[in-house]
Amino acid sequence: MPAAPVWDPGQYLRHAGHRARPFADLLARVPDLPGGPPRIADLGCGPGNVTALLAERWPTAHITGYDNSPEMLDKAHTEHEGPTPGGGRLDFAPADARTWTPAQPYDLIVSNATLQWVPGHAARFPDWIAGLAPGGTFAFQAPGNFDSPSHRLMRELAHSPRWKDRLAGTLRHDDAVLTPGAYLERLADLGCTVDAWETTYLHLLHGEDPVLDWVKGTGLRPVLTELGDGAEEFLADYRAALREAYPATAHGTLFPFRRIFAVATKEA
């Protein structure tokens, strides 16, 4: 069984601007919350920077970010925990999304760029919807880019004769997430009004090997964790393949990135 990926908040935050945009697009579709002050959970909160954005939309809310990475939680505690300017509160706690069940009713459960790390996550939806207050919302965004060159090339290299003995089973497959339609159906079956969609962002990245730099913060974590100090040889081959797939242009390096969104609101 591969080790759980070790996260590096500093590396992850290097592309924080691009990564925050889908979260803003997700929140734009979340309706007003039923009661006040709202109770909000952010599942897979990472370093807490997007969790903190929730306090801008709901200034009086008590917001709790949950994550199972000690490194990410440490960063979130240090940088973002405490009272919020509008009179609310932001805190963070360890939890595993594979088993987390709301211990109290939430007005909003949100999850950004996390559920792709949680195998079988759709089977958790009934518990999460049951944990919403009447009229509450469950909203998430997950990457839908597992057959894009960045991930396909990573898998091909990991499965090549040179690496397969060490990396077999380390990477998620291209079925890490469902289609927007499948999510819509699952959540509508639970009695929710659902808005589901997908968007392909065209991130224009700058600097040397920017796609490698991006995936080092996320998709490549399981490989980096498994190979440790011996990752350089893998990175050399992967870097070369990425340069071909994502050539630098006069304007920068274009990195198309498909993302899947769903906003499910429980009957009031």
Ligand SMILES: C[S@@+](CC[C@H](N)C(=O)[O-])C[C@H]1O[C@@H](n2cnc3c(N)ncnc32)[C@H](O)[C@@H]1O
């Ligand atoms: C790509 S980061 C997203 C962080 C943050 N939501 C954001 O949008 O910047 C994915 C996060 O999911 C967390 N994660 C992965 N599997 C998890 C699980 N089973 N339970 C809780 N958190 C998990 C990781 O530790 C990491 O912080």
